[in-house]
Amino acid sequence: MPPYSAHQSFIAPAVPTAALWRVIVGFLAASAIYLLLNNLLFTLVFNVTGPQDSSFFDDLLSGKTPAAMFLLLGSFALMTLGVTIVARVLHQRSFASLIGPLGLAVAQFSAVVRLLVVVSVVIFLLPPWDLGDPLVPNLEVGTWVLLLPFSLLAVFVQVSAEEIVFRGYVQQQLAARFKMPLVWMVLPSFLFALGHYMPNELGENALIIALWAGVFGMLMADLTARAGSLGPAIAVHFCNNVAAIVIMSMPDDLSGLALYLTPFSMADTEAVRAWLPVDFALMFITWLAARLAIRR
Template identity: 70%
Template sequence: MLPGLPFGVWAALLPLSLLAVLVQVSAEELLFRGYIQQQLAARFTSPLVWMVLPSALFALGHYAPETTGGNAIWIAAWAGIFGLLMADLTARTGTLGPAIAVHFINNVIAMLFTAMPDDLSGLALYIMPFALSDEAAIARWLPVDFAIMLTGWLAVRLALRR
């Protein structure tokens, strides 16, 4: 890890940064799970329609070949799977709360703690030693990130059952 913002500056900006991330993830969840998913669920009984279509749109919104280079499709696929998991949490609970919480934690870690040296690293405490366009590093990093994402989703699913 490379140093990002000095700790004092990072800590001073943290309250505003957390609020900004909360607004960002809430807007995404309201659009993709709150509006699109629920509108489709009201019209179609198949989860293949009301879970997959919003997740595919979410993935498309994260497709950025100008930033991620040859990894663009893999980053978009990651976002699509993340969207499916958040769609599942929303469908199971009937509320956006768990999806917003998981999305918030994910983005806080990815933008405020350990960001990659790309567009969204300006508020990070630490910077990863590779960029989203580094195909070899992303090939090593994505499986770990997928495992973390699935473990987090499963933990929330298990907690919601109790």
């Protein structure tokens, strides 16, 4: 069986409206809807909270508290809403068609998460990982445990939105128009990487971190094409972001839900760069594990 045979059924709903102009207009429209609704949401929040000092809004926008993180991660539901509106209006497609067969997606998501939990435990136990200095405690354990179900749900909302947009909508529509994987794997991954290129926040490492995101996107595109649903890609993205947001975050931004903080920040260019090869290796390990879990 060809490795991407399942991809044909996954992209089938996109075939009737596969004109290139539609995906270009659709992506721009979905982005505009998301940005507009996101701006309205945060304007409403700022109006409700009333006058505050600048540090309050800085902490809110950088995710330094649990409440801020729930707001930031939850706002990704607006991204899902934007692409759902575009799929319905511009392509006469349902939201479910962006995910693939729901039963299959759920089963594959569960299988991949179970295996990645085992892989993560093995990786944690076997080598003597060393970040240079001890991890810095962030949330109290009791508070972290109490928030954990809501934290996992918030991360799921965030990663699902990104996968639905890039591996769902954009990949489906491009694959329905172009048969070459070079198009439907690389272009959505480039857009995904572009969204992670943040030179102001990431400094000298901005380009290599964007490259990491681009490679991650292509691996998720491969998983999606093999699986015939977004289940495995959402699972890998979910486990990756739980590790980076809920378990061990960097102290710069998005640290409000983390149990621990790393002993270095994004400003420590060399320390971050030294850890990136390990991060790349872990990305490939999780991709291979996900492929094993779905046996494709």
